[in-house]
Amino acid sequence: MSNLTYERPFIQKLNTGTMNKFGTRTEYAPVTHLESVPVKRIVADYGSPCFVISERQIRKNYQDAVRAFKTRYPKVQFAWSYKTNYLDAVCNIFHQEGSWAEVVSIFEYRKALNNGVPGNKIIFNGPDKSAADLELAVDNNSLIHIDHFDELYELAALLQASKKKARVAIRVNMDTGVYPMWDRFGFNYENGQAWNAITKIMSQQEMELVGLHCHIGTYMLSAAAYGTAAWKLCDLAVNIKTKWNKSLQYLDLGGGFASANTLKGSYLQGADVIPSIDDYAEAITSTILNSAIRQNELPMLILETGRALVDDAAWLVGSVVATKRLSDGRRATIMDFGVNLLFTAFWYNHKVSPAQEFSHHTEDMVLYGPLCMNIDVIRDSVNLPLLNKGDHVVVHKVGAYNMTQWMQFIQMRPKIIIIDMEGKTHIVRESESLETMLRYEKRPDHLSQSSL
Amino acid sequence: MQLNKNIAISDSGFIFNPSTGDSFSTNPVGLEIIRLLRENKKKDAIIKELTGRFSIDDSTAEKDLSDFLLVLRNYQLLNDHE
Numbered sequence: 001m002s003n004l005t006y007e008r009p010f011i012q013k014l015n016t017g018t019m020n021k022f023g024t025r026t027e028y029a030p031v032t033h034l035e036s037v038p039v040k041r042i043v044a045d046y047g048s049p050c051f052v053i054s055e056r057q058i059r060k061n062y063q064d065a066v067r068a069f070k071t072r073y074p075k076v077q078f079a080w081s082y083k084t085n086y087l088d089a090v091c092n093i094f095h096q097e098g099s100w101a102e103v104v105s106i107f108e109y110r111k112a113l114n115n116g117v118p119g120n121k122i123i124f125n126g127p128d129k130s131a132a133d134l135e136l137a138v139d140n141n142s143l144i145h146i147d148h149f150d151e152l153y154e155l156a157a158l159l160q161a162s163k164k165k166a167r168v169a170i171r172v173n174m175d176t177g178v179y180p181m182w183d184r185f186g187f188n189y190e191n192g193q194a195w196n197a198i199t200k201i202m203s204q205q206e207m208e209l210v211g212l213h214c215h216i217g218t219y220m221l222s223a224a225a226y227g228t229a230a231w232k233l234c235d236l237a238v239n240i241k242t243k244w245n246k247s248l249q250y251l252d253l254g255g256g257f258a259s260a261n262t263l264k265g266s267y268l269q270g271a272d273v274i275p276s277i278d279d280y281a282e283a284i285t286s287t288i289l290n291s292a293i294r295q296n297e298l299p300m301l302i303l304e305t306g307r308a309l310v311d312d313a314a315w316l317v318g319s320v321v322a323t324k325r326l327s328d329g330r331r332a333t334i335m336d337f338g339v340n341l342l343f344t345a346f347w348y349n350h351k352v353s354p355a356q357e358f359s360h361h362t363e364d365m366v367l368y369g370p371l372c373m374n375i376d377v378i379r380d381s382v383n384l385p386l387l388n389k390g391d392h393v394v395v396h397k398v399g400a401y402n403m404t405q406w407m408q409f410i411q412m413r414p415k416i417i418i419i420d421m422e423g424k425t426h427i428v429r430e431s432e433s434l435e436t437m438l439r440y441e442k443r444p445d446h447l448s449q450s451s452l
Numbered sequence: 453m454q455l456n457k458n459i460a461i462s463d464s465g466f467i468f469n470p471s472t473g474d475s476f477s478t479n480p481v482g483l484e485i486i487r488l489l490r491e492n493k494k495k496d497a498i499i500k501e502l503t504g505r506f507s508i509d510d511s512t513a514e515k516d517l518s519d520f521l522l523v524l525r526n527y528q529l530l531n532d533h534e
């Protein structure tokens with residue numbers, strides 16, 4: 001009887017009729033390969049944890065999104081939202097596909113320049129642009145999206161002093177029927193603030209109003225909200241045409257399309273409830289096409305789509321550090337990655353798959369990260385096979401916001417690799433080391449040592 | 453440490469406790485341990501059985517068994533009265 005395969009002993013009470021709060025049972029199908037690359041090889045070559053990006057999936061997402069809009073509307077331009085994932089390798093995939101850059105800080109702005117994006121194809125959003133930032137953007141002929149009156153007046157003064165010209169747009173916030181309303185950025189449509197800002201810009205010789213911008217929220221589950229937003233921007237555009245006989249070059253509808261992740265608290269899987277890119281495209285383009293804007297003066301439609309283009313193009317590979325039993329009998333599994341790397345675990349129930357074959361037995365468990373901190377929970381409850389120390393897992397759809405919002409806290413950040421179109425892997429960001437951290441520290445003489 | 457009497461065990465790993473009406477499913481290793489408990493085997497003896505039958509070391513067997521016994525107690529399948 002020797003040589004029997006061992007699986008740790010397991011017993012589970014059978015369903016007694018109450019609904020299972022652990023939801024669907026699809027998660028334990030093992031994912032042994034990412035595209036054609038074995039997870040085992042990734043861990044052996046690059047360590048665990050490790051972020052893995054798919055070039056193929058990014059290009060596919062981009063091309064699908066472009067197709068959804070271009071089949072409905074004549075002039076479409078995407079601008080890659082740097083904050084969503086500003087790894088140069090990722091940005092350059094988007095730029096190679098034809099995407100401009102959308103940035104919200106001077107750091108991101110310089111990163112875009114460094115990637116070779118021409119200044120006139122950089123959209124500069126965000127509430128924090130210094131005078132020096134604005135000057136640089138003016139000199140590069142970038143599209144400056146003004147967020148508030150302080151910025152508007154500062155830019156006006158700066159242009160008057162330098163006798164330079166700037167291409168500007170304003171960010172408009174508005175009621176689209178989705179709450180809470182994002183009214184902290186830009187100028188409000190309903191209360192007339194946006195119109196006041198437009199009037200001020202139109203009175204400035206040095207400023208050319210080239211477009212209007214809005215970004216109504218993120219992970220928007222309502223395509224109709226985009227119809228409302230587009231309608232309000234069109235209304236402003238038509239009024240500008242009427243009053244000043246000025247046609248705008250573009251309307252920028254921002255980002256916010258949902259990705260197929262599942263929001264916490266939702267019983268339905270993300271993929272089953274989110275609108276498709278076609279739904280969003282239809283809502284936006286049909287509104288603009290049906291507006292009072294003349295056919296021969298249709299503005300270019302800009303989109304700053306972030307998460308919907310990149311979320312499902314990356315995975316996080318990780319390993320089990322330990323399993324334990326909590327006081328109430330629940331199983332807990334400790335992983336080598338936590339909210340330090342998976343910031344989005346705060347609002348998503350990320351799908352986690354084992355990376356090796358298991359028997360059909362599964363158990364409910366809490367998934368913890370490695371931080372010695374109570375907040376470090378990846379999944380409050382998930383049903384997975386009987387994981388053991390050293391087993392690998394794959395977390396799905398982690399391409400948006402994690403590789404920018406991750407934190408160096410307690411642990412150092414791991415490698416990020418990309419799988420290219422031929423299935424070859426490349427490091428696109430090295431793992432951090434103690435030296436990385438120490439490089440930025442300084443020790444005053446009297447704090448340079450101790451003798452315990 | 454004693455498995456509750458009356459518990460019905462099927463070969464496929466199906467377990468029924470008539471005194472509470474609860475039913476359970478277990479995997480082959482779990483089933484084996486429950487059988488050994490029914491034979492009144494003590495912890496050390498069970499560990500020996502496990503390491504003899506499967507290619508695992510003592511510490512794995514001990515760790516997994518302790519955890520399993522905890523769950524059995526939680527499910528009121530095991531009591532500590534001798």
Ligand SMILES: Cc1ncc(COP(=O)(O)O)c(C=O)c1O
Pocket residue numbers: 081084102125215217218219254255256257304305306307308400
């Ligand atoms: C101005 C602006 N544009 C685009 C985006 C990208 O949004 P998303 O990732 O939801 O598409 C953001 C993100 O917050 C943003 O602030």
